[in-house]
Amino acid sequence: MAEVTQIIHNYLRHDKKFPHVFCPGCGHGIVLGSLIRSVHALGIPKDDVVLVAGIGCSGRIPVYVDFNTVHAVHGRALTMATGIKMANPKLHVIVIMGDGDALSIGGNHFIHAARRNIGLSVLVLNNFIYGMTGGQCSSTTPQGDWSTTTPHGAMEKSFDLVNLTSAAGANHVARGTTFHVKTLDKLMTNTLTKPGFNFLEVLTPCHTQYGRKNKFKNPVEMYKWLKSTAMPLEAYNKLAPEKRGNRIPIGVFQEREETPLEVSYENMRKQLRGA
C-alpha cells in the first residue's frame, strides 16, 4: 500500500492543489488512481502526457496531476484533444469526461471523434447524473430513475455507451467500474496503449447527487450495487438472455485494428510530397 501511495504522490501536484474538491465516496479519485498507476506501469514520461477534460466534477481531475493538463469547456474536450493530437501525434492525449459532458452536450463531438478513429484514450466517468451542477438528469440516467430534473422519474431512454461507441467506429471499446479496481487497471493500461480511438467507460458512484435520490443510503451501498451488478463480459455472454436481468457486463467489447486518423494523415502527406 505504501508503495502505491508513493507512486501516486510522484504524479500529484500535492503542494499546490490539495485538499481536493471531491465528496467522500466519489469514484472520480479511484479512476485517477488507476490512470496514474497505468501511466507509471507503462513508463510514459509525464511530459508526453496531455490530460484534457471537460467541465463537471470529472473536469476537475486534471488540476491535481503533474502532466500537461487542459480544463476545457463543457462538452468540447474532444475537440481540443483532436487539435492537440493532429498537431503532435507523439503526445499521449488522454481525455476525461463526465457522462453529461461526453454524451449530452458533447455527443456530436463524441461520435465524430470515434468515427475518425483518432488516437486518443477516452475515459467517460459515468455516474448517471450531472454531479457538479446538483444532480440533474443526464443522457445516461436510467429510465425511471430520479434526479432534480426528473422529479417524477426519468421518461427518456438512456444511451448504452459501449454500443454507441462501437457503432460509431472506435477501434477499442471497454467498460469497467470503480469497484473492480484490478480489472479497471488492466482495462486502463489497455486504453493507454492501443492505437486509434480507445474508449473506456467507467461506472462510478456519485452518492451525493445520484445515490441519495435513488435509494442508496450511503456510498458503501453504491459500491455494493456495482459489485453485484457488474460481471465479466465472457460470463455475461454465457448467461441465457432471460437470466441477464439488469446485470451490466464489463470488459473489452470491441477490438479493431484500423489505422488511426493521424497515421493515415501522415501517409497522405508523405504521398503528396512524393516522399
Next chain:
Amino acid sequence: MIAKRKTPREIFALGAEAVVEGALLAGCSFYGGYPITPSSEIMEAMAARLPKTENGVFIQMEDEIASMGTIIGASMAGRKAMTATSGPGFSLMQELIGYACMTEVPLVIVNVMRGGPSTGLPTSPAQGDVQQARWGTHGDHSIIVLSATDVQDCLQMTVTAFNYAEKYRTPVILLLDEITAHTREKITIPSPNDIEIFSRLQPTMPPEWYKPFEETVRGVPPMPPLGAGYRFHYTGLTHDDHGFPTSKPEEVESAVSRQFRKIDQFFFDIQIVDEHRAEDCEMLVVAFGSVARSAQLAVDQARELGIKAGLLNLKTLFPFPRGAVEKVIGNCKTILVPEMNMGQMSREVKRVNDGRCKVKTLNRIDGHIITPKQILDSLRKG
C-alpha cells in the same frame, strides 16, 4: 513548400485565396473548419494546400464549435492555427473565443460577414458582426479585430493577424465582407524574406521557474508547446500566474487586468488606419472593408466638386483606433460613417467624437453594396 520561394510573384486571386496565401506566409500550419458561405473558399484552398506542406494539417470538423476547439488544441501544441467562418458559425464559436482569451491562446478567426441575424442573407454583403466580434463572448476581455479593403489587403492583414496573435498571445478576428472575399484581383505575393513574421515567445528558464501566466513588462508571458517539458494547467477559470484556478480578489484583479493591459498598452502598434486626403478635410468619412473602397472614390469625386472630404479607412476595428480618429476630427465639421449595418461602427465614432462635430450615418442592410454615389450624395448634403 511555398515559403522556399525567393522572389515575389503575381497571381490573380480571390480575397479568400489571398487570405490563404497570407496565412501560409505567416507560418500557419493548422486549419480546422466547417464550411459556410461566403467563407468556404478559404477552407477549400486550405484543404488543397496544407497537406502538401511539411507538417500542415487540415481537418474538417463537425461544426464551428469543434473547429474552434481543434485550433485551440493545435495552438497549445505549438502550431499557428486558423479557422474561417461566417455569421451563424461565428456565433457558435463565441464560448471558445472567450476560452482562448482567458487561456491566452494565439489563433486567427476569419469571419466573412453575411447578412443576419440567423441565416439571414447567405451570399450578400453585410458588415453586421462588428459588435459581435468585439463583445460576442461573455465577460470582459480585450480582443483584436482587423479588417481588409481589397484582395492584396486580405493577404497583408492575414499576416498581420497572425503576427498580433503571436505577439500578444490572443485570438485575433479578421472581419471581411463578402465583396472583399469574393473579388478577384491581381496581387503580389511577397517573398518570405520581405515580410516580418512574429512567433510566440518561448520560455528560456528551467521548467521549475516557468509561470505560464506571469506578469511581464509587456504583459505577455512566453508560451511553450504542450509536451516541451513545461508542464502546466490551462483552464477557462480565472487563474493565478501558475494557471491554477483562483477566486482570491487580488489574484483575480491582477490576472484580468493584465489580460487587458497586454493589448491596450500597445495601441500604437495595433492601430492600423489608412488616411486618404484627410489632413485638411472638413468632411471625414470613416469606413472599413469594401465600403472604404467606395468611399475613396467618393472622396476624390467630392474634392473635384470643391468639397474638402477625406477618408479614414480602419484596418484595425478593435481596440478602436481612437487616436487616429481624434487626430483628424479637429478641423472637421462632419464625420460620415457609411456601413452595411444599422450603425455598429458609428457607435464607436460617436463615442470618441463625444459631441465635437456632427456624426452622420449612412446605413444599408438590404444585402447590397454601398456605392460611391451614395457616399458622394451624402457628402454633398453636408
